[in-house]
Amino acid sequence: MAFVSYWVFPIISGLVWLGTLLGLFLHWYIDTHKRIYPSMQPGQTIAFISDVGAFKLKPLFVTGSVITTIFLDASFIADRLLRHNGRLQPNTSMVEKIMSGVSILFAIIGTIGLTFLSGFDTNVHPKQHDIFLVLFIAGYLVSALALCWEFQRLGKKYRQHRNLRMSFWVKIIFVIVELALAIVFGVTRKTNQLNIAAIVEWVIAVVFSFYIFSFIIDLWPAVKTRHGGRYDLRPMSTREVEEAIRRGSYADAAAAALPRSTQDSQRTLMNAGPHPTVIPTAASAAPPTRNNKTRPVADNF
Numbered sequence: 001m002a003f004v005s006y007w008v009f010p011i012i013s014g015l016v017w018l019g020t021l022l023g024l025f026l027h028w029y030i031d032t033h034k035r036i037y038p039s040m041q042p043g044q045t046i047a048f049i050s051d052v053g054a055f056k057l058k059p060l061f062v063t064g065s066v067i068t069t070i071f072l073d074a075s076f077i078a079d080r081l082l083r084h085n086g087r088l089q090p091n092t093s094m095v096e097k098i099m100s101g102v103s104i105l106f107a108i109i110g111t112i113g114l115t116f117l118s119g120f121d122t123n124v125h126p127k128q129h130d131i132f133l134v135l136f137i138a139g140y141l142v143s144a145l146a147l148c149w150e151f152q153r154l155g156k157k158y159r160q161h162r163n164l165r166m167s168f169w170v171k172i173i174f175v176i177v178e179l180a181l182a183i184v185f186g187v188t189r190k191t192n193q194l195n196i197a198a199i200v201e202w203v204i205a206v207v208f209s210f211y212i213f214s215f216i217i218d219l220w221p222a223v224k225t226r227h228g229g230r231y232d233l234r235p236m237s238t239r240e241v242e243e244a245i246r247r248g249s250y251a252d253a254a255a256a257a258l259p260r261s262t263q264d265s266q267r268t269l270m271n272a273g274p275h276p277t278v279i280p281t282a283a284s285a286a287p288p289t290r291n292n293k294t295r296p297v298a299d300n301f
Contacts, residue, residue: 049201106140
């Protein structure tokens with residue numbers, strides 16, 4: 001189908017994760033009638049996710065965690081490659097590329113944490129389970145923060161692409177909410193308010209699914225370039241802009257100027273060379289004078 005592309009990776013990952021959580025919760029609440037598991041502490045009546053996943057449904061917990069992380073990491077890698085190949089808004093600075101690499105690195109750390117915490121269950125390996133739980137939460141939080149930094153910089157250069165701003169705000173809200181919930185979770189566990197801690201853990205897991213689905217916003221534009229086309233409104237060099245002008249494609253030249261920084265746009269639009277200057281349609285074009293100077297043109301099209 002023409003609309004199927006890399007955006008299916010976060011769809012699969014998010015649905016598998018939500019399905020795993022729903023299966024664990026319904027099993028504990030309906031099938032076992034809120035069973036008190038051997039791994040639960042005295043006075044605890046609400047099971048942690050790891051309590052339910054440590055016994056009969058451990059295969060579901062492990063399988064769901066592995067599939068979730070595989071397709072989530074595929075989303076990270078697809079985003080990096082699509083930007084590198086120009087099928088999404090390309091990175092234009094080394095800082096953006098470094099932030100993209102950092103996000104992938106910490107996503108892998110989060111993957112290790114989630115995969116191993118499901119295997120090292122809280123009933124048999126409680127200490128190892130807690131260590132991998134910290135890796136899972138911290139890994140994906142740092143990864144999301146690095147993506148926010150990258151998208152904030154991209155958004156300044158591609159102001160006409162709303163998906164970058166939307167994705168940035170979704171991810172930064174995830175970081176703030178998840179960090180706050182993680183602090184509450186840690187405090188309530190340490191103070192033995194285990195029922196509250198269990199509820200917070202379930203909420204953290206559900207919020208994580210919204211972070212996964214946010215990658216649909218990032219990868220959806222690649223549908224338009226699935227047959228090898230380039231992303232039309234990417235930043236272009238002065239030579240590319242001049243070539244668009246010579247072809248008479250004023251719309252392409254104007255669109256090319258939009259994503260760039262103000263300084264670069266002024267350098268492109270007010271170029272003192274012999275080439276004509278792109279001006280808005282409503283304005284009248286003035287030919288260059290003999291001393292090869294052009295009239296100033298507004299930067300905003």
